[in-house]
Amino acid sequence: MEIVSINKDHYPDIAEIYRQGIDTGMATFETSAPSWESWNENKLLHSRLIAFENNQALGWAAISKVSSRCVYEGVAEVSIYVSENHRGKGIGKILMEQLIKESEANGIWTLQSGMFPENEATIALHKLFGFRIVGYREKIGKLGGIWKDSVMMERRSKIVGTD
Numbered sequence: 001m002e003i004v005s006i007n008k009d010h011y012p013d014i015a016e017i018y019r020q021g022i023d024t025g026m027a028t029f030e031t032s033a034p035s036w037e038s039w040n041e042n043k044l045l046h047s048r049l050i051a052f053e054n055n056q057a058l059g060w061a062a063i064s065k066v067s068s069r070c071v072y073e074g075v076a077e078v079s080i081y082v083s084e085n086h087r088g089k090g091i092g093k094i095l096m097e098q099l100i101k102e103s104e105a106n107g108i109w110t111l112q113s114g115m116f117p118e119n120e121a122t123i124a125l126h127k128l129f130g131f132r133i134v135g136y137r138e139k140i141g142k143l144g145g146i147w148k149d150s151v152m153m154e155r156r157s158k159i160v161g162t163d
Contacts, residue, residue: 026118077114088121
């Protein structure tokens with residue numbers, strides 16, 4: 001397996017894996033993948049990873065700013081998606097481990113993530129890497145006309161922002 005930094009050429013694979021996540025109804029409130037321009041604008045320029053094996057995209061991970069306020073410059077939101085044919089094979093673990101290393105190398109002291117409570121695999125993955133549940137957002141948004149709750153999780157770095 002090879003993990004590389006994402007560039008525009010990878011976007012068709014990213015969009016397809018994202019679409020697969022959307023189709024589960026458990027991964028996001030989004031109902032379609034954004035354009036490359038929108039995706040690129042909303043993700044930080046570092047800590048963008050895509051995993052390949054035999055030239056096949058297995059999954060991707062990236063982080064986004066949570067606020068434009070300078071006090072939150074070291075806080076980022078995690079996006080991590082694994083292709084439907086490769087779920088349950090440890091790809092998410094490999095991506096998360098690398099994402100944490102790269103985010104910390106770039107000064108990120110807190111990673112946060114929101115997910116649907118029924119997405120037990122995603123919650124378990126985050127817990128495995130030291131994320132803790134910090135709250136629930138009840139009926140925070142609608143998906144397909146149905147109100148959905150969200151679990152909020154965060155991970156504080158043990159090496160960045162400790163002073």
